[in-house]
Amino acid sequence: MLIESSNNPKIKKWTKLKQKKYRYQSSEFIVEGEHLVSEAMASNVVKEILVKEGSTVHLNPIFNTMKPTYILKENLFTQIASTETPQPIMAVCEMKAKTIEKDHRLLLLDRIQDPGNLGTLLRSAVAFGFDGVVLGEGCVDVYNEKVIRSTQGAIFKIPIEMHSLKDYVTTLQSKGVKVYGTSLENGSPLGEIEDASKMAVILGNEGQGVSSELLTQTDQNIFIEMTENIESLNVSIAGSIIMYRFRL
């Protein structure tokens, strides 16, 4: 079906999905580009496919699944896309929350605000076999297009939940999960931390780190050994080094 008019109600609806409020109202979000659309198809969350008029899309065999496909005039396609020179395919996906079912390795995020950092952390969490990621209050929205792009599809491969971290940490501890904070002060070097059968790691805000309240709740705090020549590591780097260390 070809859509040529900006008054088409679908166009209006899809454009609104750039805003967090509307994403949660309709429980939908958009992914862009062949790779992410393929990953979304494989995860069975695609509701509609949008293709730019006149473009050639190299379809993955998985696209043979029947989904409503709309051909959009270039200006309408660009209006909905969040990149300036978008790849010619997008998919409207439904939010299908996976529940965290195992708690051997969890990642807890306290006010991570940079979309690239959140996306990269999700990608590393999948790479190192973590069981789930918990977003505390104040994190950037996980369905933000930049976050999704940075995950390179990992967003579809790991349970992601949203909780108040204060309460969540208490609950984890009552279930025997050892909770580690990350802090440059009063921490132990990563190389000296022993394995725990069940563990969770908290990473904090890019400027301020993990909140001091949360750091008092943890069982132990970790720092990454580095030279005195620099103040800190990027949070997605620090988190990934720790997850690599504790991969199962």
Place this chain on the structure above:
Amino acid sequence: MLIESSNNPKIKKWTKLKQKKYRYQSSEFIVEGEHLVSEAMASNVVKEILVKEGSTVHLNPIFNTMKPTYILKENLFTQIASTETPQPIMAVCEMKAKTIEKDHRLLLLDRIQDPGNLGTLLRSAVAFGFDGVVLGEGCVDVYNEKVIRSTQGAIFKIPIEMHSLKDYVTTLQSKGVKVYGTSLENGSPLGEIEDASKMAVILGNEGQGVSSELLTQTDQNIFIEMTENIESLNVSIAGSIIMYRFRL
């Protein structure tokens, strides 16, 4: 000195520094924000300081060093800045290349194109005590403002050179430096790589990895152990995990 006119030759010159060509013509580049300006002052590369008219800048004691300071009308300041809502201070810096003097731990970059990845890798290289970073052909310019911002000041703390990697690898090997590639195929897991007294690690392009020609030149290739659930790690993550492993 207050500058109010966009015809001022200084304004024209500073605006041109957004382009790589002009940066190298004048051997100058611009850093933005109090933190980076402080780091640049500490590294003794600042030539001129630019402040937005009417703003309060929290001066680090190091600013007491005398440097020509210009107050710019807001529209001129914004024109020169590369962020949309810039912090009210910038510094024009001179490129002062530090030469790589030790070769115990080197990072070699093959066509790294994302500014955030390059900046983050430089930051991690400083954190883990690497002796220098070599940029091969096809890397994003290290004086790009986004790169500098991602380094968080690390750009001033480590020697960075530009070379043809093909020749550079050969030279390193003739000096007894063991050169490791990174590759998902035909590599050894990071956990099984033994320490070498002198080593260099090559990281490759975000989409294509290290070029196949370079991979044939290396002494050994490394991969990072991960689940089969994901294709690859972000290159700044992979590189940082490897540098952490081989920090001295």
